[in-house]
Amino acid sequence: MPIVLIAGASRGIGLGLVDVHLEAGWHVHATTRDGLPPRVHPDVTPHRLDVRDRNHLETLLSDLDEPIDRIIHNAGIMRAPRADLMEVNAEAPVRVVDTLLESGRLKPDGTVAIMTSQMGARRGRSGGLGDYGDSKAALNDEFRRRSSKWRRLGAIAVVMHPGWVQTDMGGGGASLTVRESVEGIKKVLDDLRETDHGKFLTWDGRIHPW
Numbered sequence: 001m002p003i004v005l006i007a008g009a010s011r012g013i014g015l016g017l018v019d020v021h022l023e024a025g026w027h028v029h030a031t032t033r034d035g036l037p038p039r040v041h042p043d044v045t046p047h048r049l050d051v052r053d054r055n056h057l058e059t060l061l062s063d064l065d066e067p068i069d070r071i072i073h074n075a076g077i078m079r080a081p082r083a084d085l086m087e088v089n090a091e092a093p094v095r096v097v098d099t100l101l102e103s104g105r106l107k108p109d110g111t112v113a114i115m116t117s118q119m120g121a122r123r124g125r126s127g128g129l130g131d132y133g134d135s136k137a138a139l140n141d142e143f144r145r146r147s148s149k150w151r152r153l154g155a156i157a158v159v160m161h162p163g164w165v166q167t168d169m170g171g172g173g174a175s176l177t178v179r180e181s182v183e184g185i186k187k188v189l190d191d192l193r194e195t196d197h198g199k200f201l202t203w204d205g206r207i208h209p210w
């Protein structure tokens with residue numbers, strides 16, 4: 001049974017990712033801020049992780065007793081002060097993934113996806129990105145800086161734009177349902193090859209410009 005860790009699994013895209021992996025027969029280590037399981041299911045192991053909290057991360061590491069096939073860092077925020085956006089969207093994902101990889105929790109050639117946003121892409125933008133876009137651009141920059149190291153640690157890692165999705169963050173008028181987005185994301189991750197490592201991909205498998 002393949003094993004996935006989903007960080008930020010309580011609702012929205014993260015919860016949808018829990019569901020599609022369960023339906024495909026995966027075991028899911030699901031992290032939420034309160035430690036409650038996002039789904040009560042024999043193949044869901046809940047963990048408490050506020051992605052900003054280093055103590056939670058240490059506890060998660062010691063509780064993960066089996067090597068995992070996939071890490072998805074989904075947690076993110078949009079309407080918040082700039083410092084919080086930078087901490088949650090840019091610093092935390094890199095620290096969480098880096099810690100998991102350095103501690104050998106991912107199987108060789110396991111897949112890693114960090115949820116970024118098209119709002120963090122600089123190409124084609126004439127004005128500023130806004131604080132949210134800046135935080136995702138900083139995430140993308142740090143991802144590219146770590147990319148060689150993460151490959152050496154055995155990961156096939158990408159950053160992903162999930163589309164504009166009907167969640168609390170995306171709003172009801174967004175163009176994609178959670179289901180459409182997460183089915184696309186899972187298919188992209190299932191099809192990842194070593195040559196895809198280091199890319200910025202969309203939910204439907206296209207390369208996104210930086």
Ligand SMILES: NC(=O)c1ccc[n+]([C@@H]2O[C@H](COP(=O)([O-])OP(=O)(O)OC[C@H]3O[C@@H](n4cnc5c(N)ncnc54)[C@H](OP(=O)(O)O)[C@@H]3O)[C@@H](O)[C@H]2O)c1
Nearest residue numbers: 008010011012013050051075076117164165167168169170
């Ligand atoms: N929806 C879109 O259109 C869209 C577009 C581009 C990119 N994205 C990205 O996709 C990801 C998921 O977005 P979404 O639309 O599903 O957002 P959402 O509905 O607002 O859900 C955000 C998730 O992140 C978790 N989270 C926030 N801060 C956290 C923290 N400090 N520690 C742990 N978990 C935390 C939330 O947990 P709580 O329930 O505890 O708050 C929740 O599970 C985000 O990274 C977002 O930036 C979304």
